[in-house]
Amino acid sequence: MNFLHRNRWKLESVDLFVQAAVMHKSGAGGERQPLIHTREHQLLFNIDLSIKSGEWVFIVGTNGSGKSTLARLLAGLGQPRVSGVMTSATGASFAPLVTQNPEAALVGMTPEEDAILLLEQLAVPPEEMASRIDAAMRITGLTEWMKQPIAQLSGGQKQLAAIAGCIASEADALIVDEPTAMLDPHASTAVMAALRELHRRGTTIVWVTQRLEELIEGDRVVAMKDGRITFDGSTEHFYIRSSKKSPCEEAGLDATYVVETVWELQQSGVALEPPMPLTASSLAKAVSSYAQQRQPACP
Numbered sequence: 001m002n003f004l005h006r007n008r009w010k011l012e013s014v015d016l017f018v019q020a021a022v023m024h025k026s027g028a029g030g031e032r033q034p035l036i037h038t039r040e041h042q043l044l045f046n047i048d049l050s051i052k053s054g055e056w057v058f059i060v061g062t063n064g065s066g067k068s069t070l071a072r073l074l075a076g077l078g079q080p081r082v083s084g085v086m087t088s089a090t091g092a093s094f095a096p097l098v099t100q101n102p103e104a105a106l107v108g109m110t111p112e113e114d115a116i117l118l119l120e121q122l123a124v125p126p127e128e129m130a131s132r133i134d135a136a137m138r139i140t141g142l143t144e145w146m147k148q149p150i151a152q153l154s155g156g157q158k159q160l161a162a163i164a165g166c167i168a169s170e171a172d173a174l175i176v177d178e179p180t181a182m183l184d185p186h187a188s189t190a191v192m193a194a195l196r197e198l199h200r201r202g203t204t205i206v207w208v209t210q211r212l213e214e215l216i217e218g219d220r221v222v223a224m225k226d227g228r229i230t231f232d233g234s235t236e237h238f239y240i241r242s243s244k245k246s247p248c249e250e251a252g253l254d255a256t257y258v259v260e261t262v263w264e265l266q267q268s269g270v271a272l273e274p275p276m277p278l279t280a281s282s283l284a285k286a287v288s289s290y291a292q293q294r295q296p297a298c299p
């Protein structure tokens with residue numbers, strides 16, 4: 001069934017509450033004993049968010065802004081109390097969540113065995129497994145390592161192994177929570193490339209990150225602050241200073257070096273076209289075309 005252009009998730013005025021432990025001291029008779037009771041605590045406020053099937057969405061925000069809580073809610077994990085309306089596309093498969101610590105999710109001894117165990121859990125017929133696993137290993141570039149003990153893989157390869165299992169499951173959506181947080185730039189690029197390829201094949205991707213250099217032109221960005229969505233739009237608009245501050249600054253995040261440079265140029269009166277180049281190469285192109293336009297025409 002093709003879910004393209006239908007809502008994979010639609011959240012309307014969603015609030016999320018959890019029971020959180022509260023420590024306090026009792027002082028009868030002077031002794032100080034910690035007592036613990038639980039109290040309801042609101043983590044998400046008035047979330048309105050529609051994610052279309054086949055979309056790629058970045059969720060960004062500072063520590064504690066509510067990104068992981070939202071990601072877990074989309075993945076259907078935990079048992080928080082939720083008010084408001086949340087719907088998923090009819091017939092949509094489950095949405096696996098990959099976190100920054102893949103070891104917590106890997107149960108097999110090798111990437112291949114891990115994928116087999118997941119597919120067994122999903123009751124995939126044995127005759128389908130090999131082809132699905134081979135395809136997943138190809139997309140993640142793990143074919144060579146699929147029979148290696150997981151303990152002998154690098155952090156990036158472990159992350160790719162967790163993602164390979166999700167790919168083999170053929171879930172229509174994948175949620176990744178800061179998957180590159182503990183990886184070096186090379187491994188981060190490999191993880192990003194594997195997921196961009198999966199997205200190209202039609203999978204909905206929700207990517208939680210604080211690394212703004214991962215956002216590129218045309219991506220959709222949802223910014224969070226204090227459990228609320230403060231911005232939902234394109235990467236370019238995320239950095240535009242239409243009022244005093246850009247949505248990026250409103251969310252308390254530091255822009256990338258390229259964007260900081262564009263802002264400095266704008267403050268010096270250099271109006272670039274397009275107004276918000278996001279990569280070093282597009283900035284270089286915008287600066288050179290600005291310089292050419294200002295050169296006096298040859299007689």
Ligand SMILES: Nc1ncnc2c1ncn2[C@@H]1O[C@H](COP(=O)(O)OP(=O)(O)OP(=O)(O)O)[C@@H](O)[C@H]1O
Nearest residue numbers: 018019020043061062063064065066067068069070
């Ligand atoms: N089960 C829970 N009980 C009580 N408070 C919680 C619970 N889970 C999360 N919180 C609180 O909710 C807030 C949002 O947490 P969340 O993990 O969603 O933030 P985050 O944006 O993902 O942060 P980070 O980037 O540090 O991972 C934090 O203040 C956190 O302490």
